[in-house]
Amino acid sequence: MTMRDSQSPIEGAGWMCFVGSAETFSDEGQNLGTDNVSVIEGEMATISCRVKNNDDSVIQLLNPNRQTIYFKDVRPLKDSRFQLVNFSDNELRVSLSNVSLSDEGRYVCQLYTDPPQEAYADITVLVPPGSPIIDSREDAVSEGNETELTCTAMGSKPAASVRWMKGEQELTGEMTVDETYDRMFTVTSRLRLAVSKEDDGEPVSCVIDHPAVKGLRAQRYLEVLYKPEVKIVQGFPEGLTREGENLELTCLVKSKPQPHKISWLRVDDDMPSHTVITGSDLFIENLNKSYNGTYRCIATNAIGEAYDDYILFVYDALTTIPSPTTLNPDNTQGDTANALCCSFFRRHLSQPLPFTFDPRGWRRRVIRPELRYLIGIAVRSYLNLLAFASQSHYGAL
Secondary structure: OOEEEEEEEEOOOOOOEEEEEEEEOOOOOOEEEEEEEEEEEEEEEEEEEEEEOOOOOOOEOOOOOOOOEOOOOOOOOOOOOEEEEEEEEOEEEEEOOOHHHOOOEEEEEOOOOOOOOEEEEEEEEOOOOOEEEEEOOOOEEEEEEEEEEEEEEEEEEEEEEEEEEEEOOOEEEEEEEEEOOOOOEEEEEEEEEOOOHHHOOEEEEEEEEEEOOEEEEEEEEEEEEEEEEEEEEEOOOOOOEEEEOOEEEEEEEEOOOOOEEEEEEEOOOOOOOOOOEEEEEEEEOOOOOOOEEEEEEEEEEOOOOOEEEEEEOOOOOOOOOOOOOOOOOOOOOOHHHHHHHHHHHHHHOOOOOOOOEOEEEEEEEEHHHHHHHHHHHHHHHHHHHHHHHHHHHHOOO
16 A cells, blocks of 8 residues: 655635645555645634545544544534535545634544545644734944844744844844743744944834734834034035125034034134124124134034034135226216216116025125125215316306
């Protein structure tokens, strides 16, 4: 007598079991076969006793205690969870609903021949684990240090396996398996991980693999503390810094936790007397070349300190000379002066006001050097023309 084993999945309505066949061959040509079954706890299992070349021999199904469940199409056993699905000369098929761990074992298909034949169907009950629990040794960890995460999957059969994912990267943890008194398993996996500031907010998941369940995972976001990153940006002027202009610098800081102190200093020298510092902002009015130097912003939090430097170099003021204006000799001197002045201010009324409002207070806005120069030319011309007109008037008298 020989045995042949194989395995294949069988799907039913709303449930799934896996079967492995075992068939017994006899010299007379009759053979009896059945399937091993894996079923999730609480679902339905089906046992099929199949006969080829049956010569009217009787088929019966026995439980692991060798009690008769079905004799032909009659159920001597009083357990109503067993129901007849099919009975014929070639098959006895029986379902078992609401499977529990106590139903696990070897069931016997028996064919009354001479000698009798038997085939064995092993029912394996799968118990999915509960929702995994993920814990961290500390809520937050400083950059460069190591943290430890623990993932626990309890109450499964067989034991689950645990995988770790950090974003799209798979990591390996250290797994331990404990078996309880009721043949259940608790699996614990520990992951040790060195972190950097780039890991702040990164999701770490433990993924549970088990034949009774899919897609079971727990997730935790890393919280990494790191010292400040400091960068100084020039808010005004947009181009070169020139004499007579104003300078506004802002210190941008990124850190966790937020900095508790931001300070400014001038390296190897005192701050100019016109310097105004408001938190992360530094403002210097009416630049001159004596203000040249290195200005440093320093940010400090609970993890550490960092700084950034800004090198100030003050260039000469612009000295652009406008084209001379030719006066019309036909106009009177007073009219000419008024026309020149009014024409000048009409051209420049569209320019931005020399003052602007800031939430921290009124600040004088830088007047471009070429505009200051033109204003001076216009005022001097206007005064000269008024003087000339006055002299002409009194001379005529």
